[in-house]
Amino acid sequence: MVGNKISDKIFSTVVSIISFILMAVCVVCIIINTKKEPQPGDTGQDGKSAYEIAVANGYKGTEQEWLQSLVGSRGESGISVVDVKLNENGDLVITLSNGEVISCGGHSDQCVHEYSDWSIISEASCENLGIRTRACKKCDYKDYEIIDKEEHKYIEKIVSPTCVSEGYTEKTCEKCGKVVKENIVEKIEHDYEDFIIEPTCTKDGYTEHICKNCGKSYADNTVAHLEHNYEFLYEVSSTCKEHKVLKQCSICNNAQLFDEKIVAEHNYVNNVCTVCGKSLLTAEESFEFTLLEDNTYEVKLKKIENIPNTIVIPETYNDVAVTVIGDGAFKDLKEIVSISLPNTITKIGRNAFSGCENLVTINISEGVKEIGNSAFKNCYSLKNIELPSTIEKIDTLAFYNCKSIKVFVLSQNLKSIGEFAFFECSNLTYVELYNNVETIGNGAFTNCVNLVSINIPASVINMGEYVFANCPKLTIYCAFTSAPSTWSVNWNADECLVKWE
Incomplete structure (x- = not known):
């Protein structure tokens, strides 16, 4: 700390030993009147103003610039210098932040001053000048001294550059909190x-690039998805009209039915083709027809001798469509091996084929919307069935105890599966549901002990109790993240493996 004492006897000595900047600052420290008014001495010669002294010591700016250089910024607390100016007599006038005004003029007196210790009025800081005072013990004159600003005391923090932001050196003053950024370093690459994401049958492949530092990613080098590679899985039907097989893609496991278009010759036995079921008997000889309210016919088999093992239902009777297989129409007929339905059928009634223990194949044609309660119950020999796209409802116990069925590809328009619909289908291994199914009833797949895979689409709103009870091999693929609140809490009571989407 360097000061400049101003008194009317040693003023010129002090001015000569300090630098022009500190001299310019220190000239604000002058003697002011004390509480006790001294006796005036002889009038001396007028001295130079503080600005003139600064110019004489090398300052080259204007008077206003010089005055402005003496003003520091306001501190957060305490007393600081807020204004410095010259009055009309050339005396320096200092205004402090507490409102006190100090007028420093050139005075001369005959007192040989004996001063007290310095007393701080305003502390100096990194941003502001300070000021201190002392008083003559004899005459109470006061002497003032400007205190230089302190040096900043910086703490350095080096911030390394990243791929999203520049690097730099951050300097923070411990005293005043001033922050300085310097040594800017550009972002890194x-x-x-x-x-490499390999293509599949359903999705394109691509290369994904992920930044190790910030996680930014982008993809390129798209590779078109692969073609399915279908391999034979099951034979669904084989007649002299068609030959359908179920194939599964070895890459993505998608299953699809294919028509191999293999045509066989009819093989008639007892007036019925053993391959396709075409009958040489007339409709009147084989069936009983009942006219319905919508002016279509319901059909049932008559009690006839030598029931053929293959039944072909006619499309019309008296030029009117046959639309319904009546309740119990072929119930407990153990002679029947194969049944062919026409495209005109819309409903298979209650117990229609129940107890047909030797029934192996049936083509359920396009147009059928509903399969009634217990329609195929205890059809032990019935094998894989392809349901048409028109099926909307499979009623309670519809395929109860159909032990030979291995694969079910259900209708794309199916909305409801009734209670115990596939109960005890012990050889069923695979079931595919489409995204229209809304309801699966209580115990629908109970005791399907060899069922390996079933998908539950996002359309399923209602799920009953114990739907998959005693299905020890089953994996359930659910298009949900968790079970909806509308499902029974016991829907998976046996805790089969569930893979949520």
């Missing part, structure tokens, strides 16, 4: 790691 992204450091990408490459991941």
